[in-house]
Amino acid sequence: MGRSPCCDKNGLKRGPWTQEEDHKLIDYIQRHGYGNWRTLPKNAGLERCGKSCRLRWTNYLRPDIKRGKFSFDEEETIIQLHSVLGNKWSAIAARLPGRTDNEIKNYWNTHIRKRLLRMGIDPVTHSPRLDLLDLSSILSSSLYNHSRTNIPRLLGVNSSLNPELLKLATSFMSSQRENQNRELLVGNVDENQLCSSHVQNQYQPLMQSNHDLPTQVQGFPTCTSLNSGPCSIPFPSEAQLVNMDPFPSNFSDLNEWQGSALPSNLTGVYVPLPPNYDYYGPDEHHQTVLDPSLSETSNFQSNNSNPSFSFAASVLSTPSSSPTPLNSSSTYINGSCTEDEKDSYCSNLLKFEIPDILDVNDFM
DNA sequence: AATTTCCCCAACCGCGAAGTT
DNA sequence: TAACTTCGCGGTTGGGGAAAT
The missing domain is CATH 1.10.10.60 (Homeodomain-like)
Incomplete structure (x- = not known):
């Protein structure tokens, strides 16, 4: 016995x-x-x-425990790994020397999760969710120059979005995707890509759009446990993660990345980060919010000089955004930033424009 | 200065997997 | 193989300090 x-x-x-x-x-x-x-x-x-x-x-x-504030490197690593592993805190901790699963879990729940929510990103799926987005703070600055749009009216008094507004925003997203058919902006867009997608596809992981990546991971189990929503994240097994090279080498630009061979065991989860893009470091070029599902096909481009840049590639599923997450200096500003600075950056990150063609009043 | 509210995080709880008899 | 324990993990709680009123 x-x-x-x-x-x-x-x-x-x-x-x-x-x-x-x-x-x-x-x-x-x-x-x-x-x-x-x-x-x-x-x-x-x-x-x-x-x-x-x-x-x-x-x-x-434990003597090897590292105490104190999480560095940006560590924080980004957590986000990256969480986008791959979900709430596998022990697996995440295994890749963050000196940090415990409990500590990471606490930090996630008290800091990172909230920040992602403020950014309108579902912390579970790392996908954008307009119903989570605090549009009032984001749009008020991003639409600063679009005086024709009555933002307060657009948004209501706070971030509680009414369905029509959501529809508007979603339509806008779709309109960018369907840029060649602008007349479809309002009423004729495939519902599966609009409001219903908000419900059905908001959990779509970024990697789903990576179908044309150079190689694909074979044999990944299908994830169904992360949340209640549909999920087909091809999660690598923990063993695969443990054995993998922590992060792929740097890519000087997207094209280089696209032409590069990714680590075969991570192809499905790594998305490149353009070198001038970082998660934390405020960069005046960052003017974009994108539906990650558009990351490859969308015409929804940022105002910056890198039209290939993808919001998804930077924030939502970030595994590659820090090729050397614990020591890198190339992808983000090292040093200390305040929470406000991080938030500010995040807000900048989510800036986007509503085109003139969209008459907001039609939706109100 | 007192009180209330908010927030963080160490610790606990419960469960499932692995191990033991 | 069954019954049971141990271990490890993820979710949750609540005490205490900080911030707000």
Whole structure:
């Protein structure tokens, strides 16, 4: 038969650890290692269950734990890996030396997730969601020069979008996609690409649009667990991620990337980042918000000089945006930025124009 | 200065996979 | 092979500090 229960929870201490307990645990592990968590607390003279000891050690006392604020490199790495792995915090932590899964999870939930939401990006799918987008703050600046559009009216008093507005915005997205058929802007666009896509396809992962990438990953399991929405992310297995070269080499530009051989085990998830684009570093060229599904075919181009640039390639599914995420200096500004600066940058990131052809009043 | 609200994060909980008998 | 435990993971909670009122 099996072993006896790991611990009798009655009488065992819970809650925050004292310094004395920490010292006991550290001393014991330094002398004996941490083989058996069940017997460890008793042997170490701790009135804790093994589970609590393991947690304390792995999340706090381990000597290799790096504490303090997450660097931009780390943050971007987390985003990248999350776009691939989902909430596999332990797998993400495995690729961030010194960080624990718990720490990463907390950081995600308290910082990154909120930031993505502010950007209108679904933190689960890394896809844009107009219903999440705080358009009032984003559009008010981006449409600064489009005085004909009554933004406050367009947006209402806050970010609560009414369905028509959503339709408008979605239509706009689609209009860019269907640039050759501008007359379809309002009413005749395929519903599957408009509002229904908001519901059905908002979870479409970026990699779905990567069907024409140089190579494709074979044998990836289909993801159905990330969320309740349809999802066919070809997730690499954890083993594949563990074994893979952390990130592909730098690509000087998109064309180079397109012509380059991607690591075969990551083709489905890596999307290149143009060298002048970064996630955090404010760049005056960044004027674009794109539906990631448009990233290849869309005529929805930014105002900048790099029409190939894809929003999706930079933010939504970011695995490649930092070819050397922990040490790179090429893709973003190193150094400290405030949360406000990050947000500001994110807002810049989402700027887009509503063309004159769109008479907003028609939708109101 | 006092109170309330917000936010962070360490720790706990419950579950499933893996291991043991 | 079944029954059971241990381990590890992801989700959640709540205490405490910071910020706002």
